Amino acid sequence: MAPSRAPSVQLLRSLRSSDVYSGASSTTRAFSTSCRQHEEEVVVQRESFYRNPKPETAFVPRLERRLAAAGTPPIGSRRRRMAIAQSQGVLFDQLPFQCFQEARKVLIEDRQEKLQQIQTMRDRIARLQQSDGNALHRGGEQYKQKRLESMRTELEHLKILADVNDPNVKRRFEDGKGDMSKPIYRFLADRKWRDYVQKILIQRITQMKVVPDVVPHCDPIVDVKIKFGRTNVQAGDFVDSAISEKPCQLTVQSFEKDPKLITIAIVDPDVPNLETDSFNSRCHFLASNVQIDALTPHLDLAKLAEEQILVPWLPPTAQKGSPYHRLSIVLFQQKDNISVDKAVALRNIQQTDFRTRSFMTRHMLTPIGASLFRTKWDDNMGAVMQRAGIDGAELELKRVKVQPLPYKRRNPSTFR
Incomplete structure (x- = not known):
């Protein structure tokens, strides 16, 4: 270890130890003249990470194998489970990372634009359904139905684009909680299957x-x-x-x-x-x-x-x-x-x-x-x-030995 890193390592260890025992330190008794035996003694028992692993937070390979053998396999990726285990209960949308929060603002603005495009496309489909196909185009009703099918396909594509970058959608899909009635989850499942x-x-x-x-x-x-x-x-x-x-x-x-x-x-x-x-x-x-x-x-x-x-x-x-x-x-x-x-x-x-x-x-x-x-x-x-009722259970198939042609047969008399 480099000499410049030694003080920082000791400082981190002291901070971690203070975080771990902060709950226990809060239960210590201050100076008082009251009798100690009349006070209730609160004992803080931390849940063991290794004895009671959870599918949402287990990221050690040994614990992952134990959960898989018990029939409750780990949920999501190992990187995500490690982040949840070390986040101390902070909600996913409120993670205190400035870059993450700024990226979420960009995604929210993009989603609002896609929602406006979805509403515009729905209005166009409604107007086209109420119009007369013969007056619309020389192709008549056949052209109208073909145009409607194309617009509905574009509408489904816009629905996917509105949610494809949402981190909450990806998290629910990784957890196996995706609703297949929604186009975004069908798209993610299809992409994962084809990969x-x-x-x-x-x-x-x-x-x-x-x-x-x-x-x-x-x-x-x-x-x-x-x-x-x-x-x-x-x-x-x-x-x-x-x-x-x-x-x-x-x-x-x-x-x-x-x-x-x-x-x-x-x-x-x-x-x-x-x-x-x-x-x-x-x-x-x-x-x-x-x-x-x-x-x-x-x-x-x-x-x-x-x-x-x-x-x-x-x-x-x-x-x-x-x-x-x-x-x-x-x-x-x-x-x-x-x-x-x-x-x-x-x-x-x-x-x-x-x-x-x-x-x-x-x-x-x-x-x-x-x-x-x-x-x-x-x-x-x-x-x-x-x-x-299938015949042939008592028969055994054997390969027929194919005899070689006369000029390819081995003649022992010529070997003498």
Whole structure:
């Protein structure tokens, strides 16, 4: 330590010690002639930071791991938790930093400007709705509706710009208290998802050939998470056959305001075909006319209505000796939210030889989300196949040894 820093360090230590014991010093008894035994003795007990860690203020890695193991993970970033722990209860908006307060004034003025622009845009939309489309433009009512849609999109963009720099909004979003009915929280959630989770998902579905084996292309715009009971499944994980015997639960998080009608398809493209020495695609679940929005992301496939289910749940299976099977979960958006007629759809569906591309073209579907899990032969697979009525539990697939051509065979007689 430099000699010039030694006095300042000692001074800081003395100030900290005086702050810590300031509460205890206030309880000391001054000079008095009264009897001490008649006075109540106040004992100040400070709450231990290490024995009782809190999710809002724990910033030590050891305490973070303890909270995560207890089921109450830390809230927000470590830098923010450290600042709260050392601020001694000062409100976030009243932090005594001049630069911070001056920056807040600039943000408040900018927000007032955006609010005025929002009100102006709302008035323009109201006037356009009351006007006659034929008198407004030669395009007529079609031009009017297109112009209204463009103005509503600009209005949503202004709402995001009004709150995107607000530190309180970012704090609530980090705490997981964001209201997905508001455009700013949908924007922040979408940006956070695209920064990391979407990239990992695209890597998995391309690396494991879900694209193009199942669908020709897929640009995910919704977050899809898989869960079997209490087991969370990451994209590409192996799932035991005893767990996947029952339908899974999906968390489909949409980041747009308007609800969507989607079709859910679970396809296995790795079913061995011994006659043609190739693989077929088998549909394990198919449901249409399922509505999703930003506020209700949870979907239990076992609780869907009967008129929505085209193909009921078939447990994923894999014969002994066969490679692992990819159970691809693909979500399709129905064009213009038009319902799919169940009677018409069932005419051309073949569960054992399901053609995903033909199904997409026939009903004008667009893939908006995908995920997958894998299965292979395990100790419970035989019983699952028997209960599901799938043949082949007693068979074991073996690779056929390909004999080399005559001129490539090794002749031991020539080696003598």
